[in-house]
C-alpha cells in the first residue's frame with residue numbers, strides 16, 4: 001500500500017505562497033505531490049510530517065556521517081552555544097580543529113573555515129588565481145562544486161553523440177554571465193591526454209584544475225589512481241594549482257579523504273559535509289605557501305564563519321572520525337548493503353555494478369560501470385528511476401536522481417540493513433512486474449537533460 005503524503009501535499013500548497021517551489025533549495029522539490037516535509041530524524045532514520053518512517057540514504061546529501069541528532073556531537077554543539085555565537089573575533093577552538101584537519105589530511109597545512117562547500121570552493125579558486133596570476137580554470141565534466149557562477153556550468157548530454165566532438169558547456173541557471181565561459185574549460189574525467197593537450201595549448205592562462213575525484217554528484221564515478229597521479233604531475237609541470245574538492249569525500253572515504261585513498265596531495269582542498277555532522281561548517285586548506293596569501297593579498301572572511309556552535313560540532317565530529325572506528329563501521333555497512341543488493345539483483349538476472357566507495361556508493365544497472373560523465377549518459381538508468389519511487393513508498397529514502405550515491409552513516413545498524421534489503425527486494429519485484437505488465441518491454445532508454 002502506498003504511503004500517504006496528505007499532510008506534506010497540503011503543506012506544499014501553503015509553503016508555495018511564501019517560498020519558491022515551496023522549499024529552500026531547488027533540489028528539495030520532488031514535485032507537487034512528492035515533496036516531503038520532515039518532522040524529525042534520528043540516527044539513520046527520518047520521519048515526515050505524515051508520520052511515515054524512512055531509512056535515509058541521502059543524509060542531507062552526505063553531512064550526517066554519524067547519524068542524525070548524534071548525542072555526542074549535539075552535546076558539544078550545545079556547549080558551543082554557551083560560548084556565545086559570533087563575535088567578529090576568533091576563538092581558541094578554531095586552532096584545535098585546524099590542527100586536527102592538518103593531522104588527518106597531510107596536504108592541509110593551513111586551514112581557513114567557511115560556512116558552506118560553495119564558499120570554500122570560491123575561496124580555493126580565488127587563492128589559485130592569486131597564486132598563479134592566471135584567471136582561467138578547468139573543471140571535469142559531471143563534477144559539481146556548488147551554486148556559484150564560476151562553477152555552475154555543465155555539459156547537457158540529452159542529444160549528445162560522441163561523433164559531435166566535445167559536448168557543449170552551458171550554465172546551470174539563468175543569471176550567470178556568459179562572459180565566465182571564456183575562462184572555463186571542461187575536460188572528461190580519466191583522460192590525462194586531453195588535459196595535457198589543453199595545458200600545452202592554454203596552460204599559460206590556466207590557474208586551477210578543479211576536480212571532485214569521486215563524483216559524489218555523478219554516481220560516485222571515480223578517477224583512477226593513475227589519472228590522479230598523471231594530473232598531479234601535469235599541474236606541477238604547467239604551474240596550475242590542483243584543487244581537490246573533498247566536500248563530499250572529505251573525512252568520509254578515509255580519514256584523509258580521497259587524497260589518502262589515492263595517495264596524492266592537492267595544492268588546495270575543500271571540505272564541508274561530514275566535517276560537522278550536519279552543522280554548517282566548511283574549510284579551504286592547502287599548502288602553506290599558497291594559504292599565506294590570505295591576508296595582505298587575498299580577501300577571505302564572513303560574518304558567520306566559525307559560529308561557536310558549528311566549530312564545536314566540527315571539533316567533536318572530527319575527533320570521533322579520527323579516534324574511533326566510525327569510518328570502518330560505515331564502510332562495513334556499505335559493503336554489506338552492496339552485497340545484499342547485489343544478491344537480490346543477481347537472483348533476478350539483473351545486470352548491475354557499484355561504483356565509488358561503500359560509504360557513498362553509486363548503483364548502476366549495467367555490468368560495466370561508466371568511467372566518466374559521457375559514458376554515464378549512455379547508460380540505461382530507467383530501472384533506477386522506476387525503483388526509487390517504490391523505495392520511497394516502502395520506507396527508504398534514496399535520491400530520485402540516479403546520479404546521487406547512497407550515503408551511509410555510523411548509526412545505520414543491523415535493523416536498518418535487514419529492513420533495507422527486505423524493502424529493496426519488494427521494490428525490485430514491483431518494478432519487474434510493472435515492466436512485465438507493460439507488455440514485457442525492456443527498460444527503455446530515458447536520457448535526462450543534465
Ligand SMILES: Cc1ncc(COP(=O)(O)O)c(C=O)c1O
Pocket residue numbers: 061115116117118119121144145146147212216217245246247248272
Ligand atoms: C563536491 C561538492 N562541492 C561543493 C558543494 C557545494 O556545497 P554546499 O552545498 O555546502 O554549498 C557540493 C554540494 O553538494 C559538493 O558535493
